[in-house]
Amino acid sequence: MQLGPIDVEFLLQILPLLLKGAILTVELTLLAIFFGTIIGLFVALAKISRFKVLAITGGIYTWMIRGIPLLVQLYILYFGLPQVGIELSAHTAAVAGLSICGGAYIAEIIRAGIQSIDKGQMEAALSLGMSYAQAFRRVILPQAYRRLLPPMGNEFITLMKDSSLVSIITMTELLRQGKLLSNSTFRSMEIFLTVAAIYLFLTTIFICLIGRLEKRLAISDGD
Amino acid sequence: MIQAHNINKWFGSLHVLKDVSLTVNPGEVVVIIGPSGSGKSTFLRCLNYLEPINDGYIVVDGRQVGKKKTAGGRLVDDSRKNIYRLRSTIGMVFQQFNLFPHQTALENVMEGPVTVCKTAVSEARKKAELMLEKVGLADKADAYPIQLSGGQKQRVAIARALAMQPKAMLFDEPTSALDPELVGGVLAVIKDLAREGMTMVVVSHEMGFAREVADRVIFMDNGSIVEESSPQQIFTSPQHPRTREFLSKILG
Numbered sequence: 001m002q003l004g005p006i007d008v009e010f011l012l013q014i015l016p017l018l019l020k021g022a023i024l025t026v027e028l029t030l031l032a033i034f035f036g037t038i039i040g041l042f043v044a045l046a047k048i049s050r051f052k053v054l055a056i057t058g059g060i061y062t063w064m065i066r067g068i069p070l071l072v073q074l075y076i077l078y079f080g081l082p083q084v085g086i087e088l089s090a091h092t093a094a095v096a097g098l099s100i101c102g103g104a105y106i107a108e109i110i111r112a113g114i115q116s117i118d119k120g121q122m123e124a125a126l127s128l129g130m131s132y133a134q135a136f137r138r139v140i141l142p143q144a145y146r147r148l149l150p151p152m153g154n155e156f157i158t159l160m161k162d163s164s165l166v167s168i169i170t171m172t173e174l175l176r177q178g179k180l181l182s183n184s185t186f187r188s189m190e191i192f193l194t195v196a197a198i199y200l201f202l203t204t205i206f207i208c209l210i211g212r213l214e215k216r217l218a219i220s221d222g223d
Numbered sequence: 224m225i226q227a228h229n230i231n232k233w234f235g236s237l238h239v240l241k242d243v244s245l246t247v248n249p250g251e252v253v254v255i256i257g258p259s260g261s262g263k264s265t266f267l268r269c270l271n272y273l274e275p276i277n278d279g280y281i282v283v284d285g286r287q288v289g290k291k292k293t294a295g296g297r298l299v300d301d302s303r304k305n306i307y308r309l310r311s312t313i314g315m316v317f318q319q320f321n322l323f324p325h326q327t328a329l330e331n332v333m334e335g336p337v338t339v340c341k342t343a344v345s346e347a348r349k350k351a352e353l354m355l356e357k358v359g360l361a362d363k364a365d366a367y368p369i370q371l372s373g374g375q376k377q378r379v380a381i382a383r384a385l386a387m388q389p390k391a392m393l394f395d396e397p398t399s400a401l402d403p404e405l406v407g408g409v410l411a412v413i414k415d416l417a418r419e420g421m422t423m424v425v426v427s428h429e430m431g432f433a434r435e436v437a438d439r440v441i442f443m444d445n446g447s448i449v450e451e452s453s454p455q456q457i458f459t460s461p462q463h464p465r466t467r468e469f470l471s472k473i474l475g
């Protein structure tokens with residue numbers, strides 16, 4: 001059966017393989033979100049810390065990671081490190097690369113979110129006798145959290161799209177699966193249109209999930 | 224209760240507090256007046272170490288703020304724990320209320336006891352309900368700050384500070400951000416506290432209030448205490464020309 005330029009039977013044949021790749025894409029994205037958020041939180045706290053050493057270290061981290069292409073970072077992690085005796089599997093290098101990179105952007109988002117909270121909130125918390133840590137946990141972060149969601153959502157979607165870059169370090173995720181198929185069948189148009197559709201489908205689901213979370217938080221905040 | 228001795232404070236090259244000395248005895252109410260930028264807020268913030276001072280010293284409830292004596296008798300910076308403890312014994316109320324917007328009125332009032340004093344939640348809730356009742360807002364326990372008027376917010380903020388059972392209270396222009404018709408309700412709560420014998424330092428330009436509850440009124444200008452006397456004295460026959468000038472401006 002033909003649908004315009006697209007051969008539907010061929011499409012059904014390749015779909016299982018592409019979906020397998022898509023599952024790896026989702027897995028890599030979720031891992032990168034998880035570790036990237038943890039890294040981002042610590043780097044953000046370091047950057048706004050009163051301790052100069054921490055603040056400077058955090059600053060250097062975000063400056064370097066955001067200033068070097070992710071592709072180059074992946075090359076260093078996967079092809080460069082073995083030269084100094086550190087061999088990472090492709091999977092580990094991929095997750096590390098995406099997390100380290102995502103972490104830098106997430107750190108900036110969290111830092112901006114924290115600094116957007118009125119200074120009076122910290123003062124009120126401290127005046128009750130809270131420590132800085134308590135004030136952050138109980139007062140600042142719960143408020144920053146809600147403002148963070150929209151930019152974090154964007155970053156998560158960027159991570160999902162950027163995960164296609166790890167195809168060059170032999171991770172057979174969605175894009176590489178498509179590339180392999182097109183190498184063996186020479187039907188690039190059908191294949192890459194399908195790959196594109198799957199990415200679009202995945203990012204749309206992400207957007208919807210984050211939208212829901214935002215609504216739920218807005219309700220629990222009473223406004 | 225509170226003694227400030229020759230406090231000096233700089234923000235960079237800006238000398239905001241100049242040899243400020245003040246003693247507040249237990250149960251006393253001191254009202255501070257003065258033009259904007261004269262250092263009133265900064266002075267209050269030094270009293271609970273929200274701002275460190277550069278020179279002089281402050282004693283609250285027998286302990287020097289921000290310093291402690293070593294075994295050898297030397298003064299060193301106090302531990303953070305002691306600073307947190309000091310702050311928990313002094314309640315502070317802000318011009319902009321600074322309620323926690325993600326918590327209900329009741330949760331705001333419970334926050335200090337639960338997080339700082341590790342009071343059990345059920346007990347803190349009971350206490351918080353009593354505090355809200357005291358400020359006349361028992362029916363607003365489950366309201367979020369955004370659902371409250373300015374006057375109600377400020378009364379919740381007072382209840383939040385009182386929930387820590389402070390030994391003294393600091394008020395920084397508690398009614399300046401309020402619509403005129405809401406000022407009375409907040410002042411009534413503060414007057415009640417005065418009657419109960421709470422030690423208080425109140426920055427406020429509400430003259431009627433100052434006349435009624437202040438034991439002393441202090442006029443601050445340009446980082447210094449210019450005049451200090453009873454409310455009758457300062458409002459009817461101010462001694463210093465700058466006090467006179469300021470009062471004639473705000474009394475119209």
Ligand SMILES: Nc1ncnc2c1ncn2[C@@H]1O[C@H](COP(=O)(O)OP(=O)(O)O)[C@@H](O)[C@H]1O
Nearest residue numbers: 234237239257258259260261262263264265266
């Ligand atoms: N954190 C700060 N950094 C620098 N300058 C400040 C800061 N806080 C207050 N100031 C300055 O100190 C002076 C006194 O301010 P403030 O204590 O707020 O006065 P008041 O409460 O009497 O209006 C003002 O000139 C103000 O601009």
Ligand SMILES: [Mg+2]
Nearest residue numbers: 263264265396
């Ligand atoms: Mg002020």
